[in-house]
Amino acid sequence: MSTESIIILGGSFAGLGAAHYALKHVVPQLPKKEGTTYNVTIVSPSKDLFWRIGGPRACVSKQLMPASKMFFPIEPAFNSYPKGSFVFIQGTATHVDSAGQTVSVTTPSGEQTQIPYAALVIATGFSTPSPLFTQATDATALQSTWDVFQKQLPSAKTVVIGGAGPVGVETAGEIAEALNGKPGFMASAPKNPKAKVTLICAEKKMLPILREAISKQAETFLKKLGADVVYNTKVVSTSPSGDGEGTKTTVTLSDGRTIEADIYIDATGVRPNTSFLPKEWLDNRNRVACNPKTLRVEAAGPRVYVVGDVGSYTRGGAIDLGDAIPVAMTNLRTDLTALISGKEAGPDRVYKANLSEQQICPIGTGKGVGAFGGHKLPSFMVWAIKGRDYMSGQLAPQILSGSSFSKEGKWTPEPVAATKAKTGLASG
Ligand SMILES: Cc1cc2nc3c(=O)[nH]c(=O)nc-3n(C[C@H](O)[C@H](O)[C@H](O)COP(=O)(O)OP(=O)(O)OC[C@H]3O[C@@H](n4cnc5c(N)ncnc54)[C@H](O)[C@@H]3O)c2cc1C
Known part of the structure; x- marks a missing residue:
């Protein structure tokens, strides 16, 4: 045989x-x-599925997003199939x-x-481009990368994030909240922000898939947490200034400005x-x-x-x-x-792309913006769907069990x- x-x-x-x-x-x-x-x-x-969707929060805090919500062993997810029908090769x-x-x-x-x-x-x-969001080898290695980052983060006074797609926006929100705290109910910005968080957006609007009004709402939520957005500007280059502990990054922008960042995160595409x-x-x-x-x-x-x-x-x-x-x-x-x-x-x-306006983007642990099937979602819905745990509790079991594919589907x-x-x- x-x-x-x-x-x-x-x-x-x-x-x-x-x-x-x-x-x-x-x-x-x-x-x-x-x-x-x-x-x-x-x-x-890796032997583990990495819950990449939760990356923006997991890199900032293992209390808010522990390893148990971020990594899931692959092999046991296939135990229900006949013996020998599934093989995993690391x-x-x-x-x-x-x-x-x-x-x-x-x-x-x-x-x-x-x-x-x-x-x-x-x-x-x-x-x-940032090692914070990719499981290049295994779960232990990525967790070590996060550990190093989480040691640097609390003392950071200047954080720059390049790229204002959903990863950049979510990461800016998580970092700004971790450093500057949750805003007061009516506050438009933190009173005494500990850190200046800047999101660099190459275009005239963030979150390309979503409409302008939603992008503006994202900016309002980011401001509440003490994160500013710079539009129509690209990160041209970055270089470390000094080495060892306390190394900063000089971030050069397309408008000629430079920023000395305690932390720079490259979220400019994949x-x-x-x-x-x-x-x-x-x-x-x-x-x-x-x-x-x-x-x-x-x-x-x-x-x-x-x-x-x-x-x-x-x-x-x-x-x-x-x-x-x-x-x-x-x-x-x-x-x-x-x-x-x-x-x-x-x-x-045959495949037909669903190109409707569809993206959900938490901004910190309490707010968020998004649309689903072309309909704008209120902030509390974004929180309820994704903001609580980046859907790890609800969606990871589905992906591991393959339950969305229990039926072949009509075609x-x-x-x-x-x-x-x-x-x-x-x-x-
Ligand atoms: C921070 C972040 C947040 C995101 N949030 C969302 C979200 O909220 N909603 C959403 O829909 N999408 C989100 N995305 C996008 C989402 O993560 C991707 O759509 C999804 O990961 C794509 O899955 P994939 O299996 O195609 O590729 P990947 O998730 O990139 O997985 C590729 C796999 O291939 C493995 N691999 C790579 N090279 C080799 C090789 N040579 N041999 C064998 N294996 C290899 C990798 O280790 C990995 O296991 C997010 C992305 C990021 C970075």
């Missing part, structure tokens, strides 16, 4: 969802092949050979292995984790280029798919995965079924010719 693998690279929101979907709706429905079984294998550097993919259909993996001890795949799902996400993939598979932003309807990585040959923020098809975010994972995994099943049965592939499932088959003509995959 031989075992073939559906390999998933990445053990975060996208990778876990894809694995659950494959175990529930792909493997059980594959045609029987004499002498062969199929498993689902996740390759990821390691980092270093190369994909699409001709030989193998992935090279380096384990934490430095051992190198090559794993053959029947189908491959790339879900390696992105890294942040870097896709794709350096191990061939350049021809990537788009001009180094994301994995895919067919935006089928999520097949067409440059990579048969049975390679992408899900999550590393893919060119998405504007990112955890919510979008509810639409994307079923599409990629259904098409994977279609292609693998065609290969096993030797019959013509069935119709495709309308697209004619094969419309989506596969270019791929040459019509017969598997």
